[in-house]
Amino acid sequence: MRLATWNVNSVKARLPRLLDWLADKQPDVVCLQEIKCAEAAFPADEVGELGYETAAHGDGRWNGVAILSKVGLADVTRGFAGDPGYAGEPEDGNDALFPTPPDGPPPHETRAIGATCDGVRVWSVYVPNGRVPDSPHYRYKLAWLEAFREVVTTELPNGPFAVCGDFNVAPTDADVFDPKAFIGQTHVTPAERAAVTALLETGLHDIIAKPMKGDNPFTYWDYRAGMFHQDKGMRIDLVCVSDAIAKGIGSTYIDREARKGKGPSDHAPVVVEFIL
């Protein structure tokens, strides 16, 4: 199976590039993040012409995830039980960790979708950004990661399993261009890294794909200030797989070519191949 993950930063804005990339790279299963459209607005017909079935989970404006597959798409799960949701900030008049709106439970953002593709259970996730350490958004990020761990522990015994996506965490200092540049910021704090480690310790392997140029396995480069051509990036898009898949991993790459040129996403696709 050729499995890919890509934060496209709007599937509508990226559609021409996405279609060209799918036709060129021919992945079997693709996890997308930040589709930024409602499920009904996803260009399923366009990717369908290339042989892909689509399962999408989106709310229209922010976030949004999808799975595309050429090898079957069964048992689709949108969201997950235990998702803490995010409902507001202290400035809104409530300083509780996850303030509950007066008219109901916190809304669940569209950040996770699961499906079974040719016997492999696959999740596409877009972990909350966190914005600023110790903010409500940051606490939501940590709670979200902890809650998602339950999905993994529940489903991992059932067979080959992969969780792919934008984790918004750089697991180690080797995953950022300059650790000093990130002091005091999210994505690198001990608590965020511990949350990802805890997720992996359920029995997953973080597959670090091969960079196409240089030694840095970065998957994201800020649009601003020429960060990409200076290779000032981060590795925050992860492919985490169960033992059975890890044993069968073959070629892997981070497609930095897809970050070049006119109108790219700020993230590059990550591609791994494996046999079971």
Place this chain on the structure above:
DNA sequence: ATGACCCCTCTAAGGGGA
């Protein structure tokens, strides 16, 4: 050259990304 933010929409004196 990969070349110096870009996505969304309540089209901004905006929100969010990481």
